[in-house]
Amino acid sequence: MSRVGRDEAEADREERTAALLQIITTRRVVRDFSAAPVSDGDLRTVLTAARWATRGSNTNIHRLLVIRDPALIQQVRAFSPGMLGLPAAMIVICTDPELAAEAAMQLDKDSTRWIDVGTAAMNMMLAAHALGLGSCPLTSFSKSAVSLVLKLPPDVVPEFILQLGHPTLQSRSVRQGPPTRVTVDDLVFWESYGTTARMRS
């Protein structure tokens, strides 16, 4: 590769990394949503992000249920102590035992079930943020009650709900508040647990 080609490749790498990190580091959960609907196009983008999430053994034992009916969202909220806002849409990540059986996966023994929920959820939250939407995980809900409200087939388990909507102006300003994350130095040990030597560049 010529020097010019190398410089362009490096500039492209830096630009893509900066854009990605900007999205990752500025995302915060949103719990105050406006009443504005989430468009089909935006939903499709968010769902596509879930589709491309990495999965254990490349199986796909989950299905995503999109809810935009305000009455259903209210009913779910009635059984969800962790649902503080009223989103315009919800994406319910469900484990489907039939799909798990097809994949010869033993749900009670395989923790990738949960990890796959997390990878899909994170991809969706980042895509939502890139679109200017707000999102918030919901895990504090009654699975049995939500299954009934959403008329899920027997044995299909609602594992996780992503609340999705347009942030209110107020929640936008809250999101710009001070970061509360641990630093990379506090988060990471090097080579042995407890060794906090600094990352070398």
Ligand SMILES: Cc1cc2nc3c(=O)[nH]c(=O)nc-3n(C[C@H](O)[C@H](O)[C@H](O)COP(=O)(O)O)c2cc1C
């Ligand atoms: C597994 C998981 C479960 C969560 N459950 C809820 C919940 O039930 N209700 C809620 O309001 N937030 C929930 N959250 C959001 C966290 O409280 C939030 O991500 C955390 O405070 C960090 O805030 P940040 O994502 O804005 O950095 C959950 C987050 C995760 C990762």
